[in-house]
Amino acid sequence: MTTIRVLIVEDDRKIAEIQRRFVERLNDVELCGIAHSLEDARDLIDVMAPHLILLDIYFPDGNGLELLRELRAKDSGSDVILITAAKEVETLRSALRGGVFDYILKPLVFERLEEAVSRYRDHLRHLSGLVQVAQKEVDALLPRSSGEDPQPTRDERLPKGIDSITLDKIREVLSSGQHWSAEELGNAIGASRTTARRYLEFLVGKGELRAEVTYGSVGRPERRYHL
Structure with a gap:
């Protein structure tokens, strides 16, 4: 399994430091950079090509959802976990439409981050082992729909x-x-x-x-x- 390269994008330096300490406690994870603005984040993403971006939403120079949409428009290989104080339903909908891997509300708890990164690691492992899919x-x-399945599978x-x-x-x-x-x-x-x-x-x-x-x-x- 390749080490997961993580980029932190957070304008609050104290919160970014907490996230840095949390990331360094995770197994098989490498912190490849910290950006305190969306402009710096774009540069680091281009240069470092992180597997996973821990992204806030509110920045002095823009909105993290804008960066998320840019990454999807470019078919970027970087996945995104939003870590934010935004509790509005419409913000969550925008994040889901943008293909966010996970959505974590602040204040960030280490166990929640560990669980999210663990699921992401499993996700990468499954993809890397597949040639064709059934x-x-x-x-x-x-992710499965919360609605009723019209025809349940055997699983x-x-x-x-x-x-x-x-x-x-x-x-x-x-x-x-x-x-x-x-x-x-x-x-x-x-x-x-x-x-x-x-x-x-x-x-x-x-x-x-x-x-x-x-x-x-x-x-x-x-x-x-x-x-």
Whole structure:
């Protein structure tokens, strides 16, 4: 898996510094720059070609949604996570129409950013492993409509953040019968601990797995999962 190059675009320098510290705590992520204006952001995007842009909306020199639309018009390879205080529904609609990968409200919490980047990593991994796609793969990569499905598929309806491809891979690993921690399972499937834990807890909730708390040599509790 290629290291994810991240660009922060935020005019508030204190908030940008918080985001920088959060990004540097993430695994397999490289901060390739910080822009405090949309003009600087355009230059850095052209030069650094980031995989992922953490983008605010309100800037003294314009609106972040304008930059988002520019990237889509140019068919840019950079994806965007909006991190903003904007709670207006129309702003959210504009962001979704612009193809934003995620929309996070301020104040930013590390766990929410970690979860978003983890899903983005899974998204890139799935795309890189595909040559042609069937409907199952398309459904796993694209957000599903909240409306009723006129013709349900054979697959169960999965919640946001859970896709059938990764789920099948995890079920295959778990079929060995041994007990797994989230970190061990993540290493086995090439995903982060956070991603593995999300899927494991989903399977626990469905009754497919059991979770037990064990204590290591230093007394630290750890959840281990098994069929």
